[in-house]
Structure formats: structure tokens, C-alpha cells
Amino acid sequence: MKKNKIIELLGETILPGESKTIDVEIAKLHTMTKLKVPVIIERSKIDGPTVLFSACLHGDEINGTEIVRQIIRKKINKPKIGTIICIPIINIFGFINQSREFPDKRDLNRVFPGSKNGSLASRFAHFLVSEIIPKVDYAVDFHAGGASRFNAPQIRIAPNSPELKELASVFNSPFTLYSKNISGSFRNSSTKLGVKMLLFEGGKSLDLNDMITEDGIQGSKRFLAHLDMLNPKLEAILKNEETLFIEKSNWVRANFSGMFHGLITVGSFVKKGDVLAMISDPYGKVEHKLKAPNDGYIINVNDAPIVYQGDAVFHISTKLESQS
Incomplete structure (x- = not known):
């Protein structure tokens, strides 16, 4: 656990008890219009873990954005202890174009850890790995099925990790799939830097589904409650059914x-x-x-x-x- 009394993130200082939104500008559109990615940070006055909720790594997977939006709207991101970072839209270019890829036609989730001087997607991957992930202890990255394929709500974790298995059990989506980390993926790079990441899959691209959204929200609340981070004004709803682990x-x-x-x-x-x-x-x-x-x-x-x-x-x- 990273116990910094003062968090330095993206060149700015976030003090205990402080809320801050940092607008990150990676590149401009070809029209010279600035595109900014809001990074929303909430710190408790009490020290504790740092959790990242991120979505829309693929620009057309907007159900994850809705989950993180509601996490913010419902003040789930205001922690009892520690720090919560929310990035509702990582791939702002794809979100605008309703496209999976970056404008350079690269899949952002295959170019990590990226390069400071590489392609546009590679530069953004490098930004995440160098600026955000080193501050994070735990993460939930929200995804959806592509090409008209609808995913049941599920968590994906690497095999042979008791801590990830415990966290998946706590999140308690209907299914948990054992899935090896893919080279070039956000999850793979985050794991190498010591972050315990759950990958949530649910719904399909260019679609919003209330059942998927609710599963993601409630799972996130259980996840935070397990870490003793859930806002005491909120309640984590427990389920009778346990997640089914699929080998x-x-x-x-x-x-x-x-x-x-x-x-x-x-x-x-x-x-x-x-x-x-x-x-x-x-x-x-x-x-x-x-x-x-x-x-x-x-x-x-x-x-x-x-x-x-x-x-x-x-x-x-x-x-x-x-x-x-």
C-alpha cells in the first residue's frame, strides 16, 4: 500500500480530504480542437489504499462509462479511507467517433506499456502507465463485448492469484473467468507494476443496459467495502449466490x-x-x-x-x- 501523506498526480498535489478534477490533454484533434480527459480524484482525510475505476479503453464500450459515471454521481467515489481515482473515458478519441480504436487505428489495449514518442495510442498508454498506475493499489477496469456480442456480467482475472480470486468473490458478478494477461494489455502492464486489477466485462458496444450497470455499481460497492473504503452513508448489497469460477x-x-x-x-x-x-x-x-x-x-x-x-x-x- 502506498501511504503518501501528499499525493502528487499529473503535476498537481492532492491533499488529504481534497477533491480534484484534473483535465489531461494528450493531443488535439486535426482541427486543433483540444481534447481533455478528466481524471476525477477523491481523497479521504484518513490514509488508505488508492483505487482506480476506469472505463472506455475501447471508445465504443460506453456501458463502462455509465458505471463509472454513476459511481461518481452516487458519491460512491468519496472514500471512507484512502483515495479513489475515476476515469470514465480513457479513449476520448474513440468515444467521440463511437469507435473501438484510436484515430491511428490501433487498439489501445494492445500497445501497453506504450512509448513517450510512439504512435498516438502508444503515447496515451505510456501516460497511463507512467502517471496514473504507479499511484494505484487496486483497480477495476470496465469493458463490454464487441461486434454485437453481449457479455453476461463477469470478472476476468489471471489464474493462480489467491488475492485476485478473493477480490473477484467480493465483487460477486454472476461469473468469474480465469483469463491470462494478454501481452500489450492495460491489465498486463498494471499487474507488472503491482496493481491488483479486476477486469469487468458486461453488455455490448454502443449500448447501455441497466442490468449490467447495476451489477457493476453494486460490485464496486462490495469491492470498496471489502477494503473498508466504502462511504459510510452507503450500503453494499450482498448477494446470496456466489460467483461461478470458470476455468x-x-x-x-x-x-x-x-x-x-x-x-x-x-x-x-x-x-x-x-x-x-x-x-x-x-x-x-x-x-x-x-x-x-x-x-x-x-x-x-x-x-x-x-x-x-x-x-x-x-x-x-x-x-x-x-x-x-
Whole structure:
């Protein structure tokens, strides 16, 4: 735990008990218009951990932005002890363009730790790793499914980390997937710098979903309560159901091209052979059944109306942690 009586962040000082919003300017638009990324900081008068809530690393994953927005709006980010940093929109360029990538067409989540003199995305990654992450002890980074694929609310953590497993249990989304850190990712670079990060996945790109938002908010409150940081005016709602830890999972792919008619809702448990979807031609002549290859939970569904043969359409668990 980093116990600095005075926090220096982005060239500014944040004293105990102080609230501050720092507008970070990384680059301008091609019109010379300034783009600023607000970093919202709340410090308690009592020393404690520093937690980061971040979203919109991919500019079209706006449900995470809504979760962090409500964390701020509901004053969940005003800690009992320690410091909470909120960045509702990391990829401001993609958010404006409703695009996953940066204007240089790079995926920000594949260029970490970045470079001070590299591409635009690389420079922003370097800023996060050099200026923000060294001040952080714990983090929750909010994401959503891409390409019309809707994720059930879930936490992703690296395997073989008892502390991350405990934090995932505390956050208590319906599912927790063991997922190795990907080279070039924000999570990978943060882990190397000693940050305990949970990656939240829920919903799909360019979409807001109340159920996903509520799961992210309530999980964040439980996360903060576990660290004894939750504002005493707020209550963390506990759930009776425990998160299901998924060791292995596979994508079910479309067996034909055509119009896609999904029959199973995300989060459902299916048995091997259950019909997950129908794929039809547009002319009323052909319908193909797509069946579950095994028993498991559906943790992602494709909402696209048209699919091509080989498209990933359902993500299904194949092994739970409790199974042998």
C-alpha cells in the first residue's frame, strides 16, 4: 500500500480530504480542437489504499462509462479511507467517433506499456502507465463485448492469484473467468507494476443496459467495502449466490451463413444438444439448428441479425472450478 501523506498526480498535489478534477490533454484533434480527459480524484482525510475505476479503453464500450459515471454521481467515489481515482473515458478519441480504436487505428489495449514518442495510442498508454498506475493499489477496469456480442456480467482475472480470486468473490458478478494477461494489455502492464486489477466485462458496444450497470455499481460497492473504503452513508448489497469460477470456455461458431435467430438468453445454463439458435436463408426455404456442444453456462451471445459461417455466436463454459 502506498501511504503518501501528499499525493502528487499529473503535476498537481492532492491533499488529504481534497477533491480534484484534473483535465489531461494528450493531443488535439486535426482541427486543433483540444481534447481533455478528466481524471476525477477523491481523497479521504484518513490514509488508505488508492483505487482506480476506469472505463472506455475501447471508445465504443460506453456501458463502462455509465458505471463509472454513476459511481461518481452516487458519491460512491468519496472514500471512507484512502483515495479513489475515476476515469470514465480513457479513449476520448474513440468515444467521440463511437469507435473501438484510436484515430491511428490501433487498439489501445494492445500497445501497453506504450512509448513517450510512439504512435498516438502508444503515447496515451505510456501516460497511463507512467502517471496514473504507479499511484494505484487496486483497480477495476470496465469493458463490454464487441461486434454485437453481449457479455453476461463477469470478472476476468489471471489464474493462480489467491488475492485476485478473493477480490473477484467480493465483487460477486454472476461469473468469474480465469483469463491470462494478454501481452500489450492495460491489465498486463498494471499487474507488472503491482496493481491488483479486476477486469469487468458486461453488455455490448454502443449500448447501455441497466442490468449490467447495476451489477457493476453494486460490485464496486462490495469491492470498496471489502477494503473498508466504502462511504459510510452507503450500503453494499450482498448477494446470496456466489460467483461461478470458470476455468475453461469455448466459442460456439455459426455452422452456416444466414439470418440469425438466437433462442437462448445470456447467463442461461444449457445441456448438450439444446438448440441455441436457428440460422435461416432469407427466402423461407432453409433453417439450420445450432446446438450446444456441451453442458455449460452461456456467458456471451451474438445479437447480430446476420452471421457468416464460422462467426463466434455463443461463448459457453466447459469447465467450472469445482469440477474435476
